[in-house]
Amino acid sequence: MIRILLVDDHPVVRQGLRGMLVADDLEVVGEAGSGQEAITQAAALQPDVVLMDLRMPEMDGATATSKIVGTGPRVLVLTTYETDSDILRAVEAGASGYLLKDSTTEDLIAAIRAAARGETVLAPSMVAKVVGQVRTPPLSARETEVLRLVAKGMSNVEIGRTLFISEATVKTHLLRVFNKLGVSDRTAAVTTAMERGMLR
Secondary structure, three states: OEEEEEEOOOHHHHHHHHHHOOOOOEEEEEEEOOHHHHHHHHHHHOOOEEEEOOOOOOOOHHHHHHHHHHHOOEEEEEEOOOOHHHHHHHHHHOOOEEEEOOOOHHHHHHHHHHHHOOOOEEOHHHHHHHHHHHHOOOOOHHHHHHHHHHHOOOOHHHHHHHHOOOHHHHHHHHHHHHHHHOOOOHHHHHHHHHHOOOOO
16 A cells, blocks of 8 residues: 655645545545645655645745655655746655646556655656756856846846956857857846746
8 A cells, every 4th residue: 555645735636636546555644734744744644655746835845855755755746837946956855756737647646656666757748857957057157147137137238347347258158158058049048047947
């Protein structure tokens, strides 16, 4: 029997999941409405798999995941958020998998079984994002600084004045950023960096 803890700040979502997880080898042993409550419940109930939402009050799912994974249970993130930074935070926190809430019942049950076996599970739409994130070389501190000023709407001349560098040097930094992010213009660079959690 695979023992499951449901973690989501919306009671109706937890009820819906409980209703979906009807199988001979699955048992929902508890529920939690916040990250902090998830840690407490995981310690008390010792589930095999924790189904974890990411964005919750008190403590987010990634933080709770990092505190739970070392105690035994596998954590499977089930969320509506699929930004690169959310995925990466969950994976870095130790999550065994990442699924979206629009997954089918069959996919969810298969993912729970896989996580319980110690396998990694990613929704198909996540694979390309994670691989892209891992393959993206990091931006240098100066490249990040230049890109942050671009995001504020500054021109190359204004950035040069602010950072006490020439306009040509600003352009060089931007070309390196474009190359690392695989984009061809300033707007795409800012958007891509924000999606990947490289820029806030």
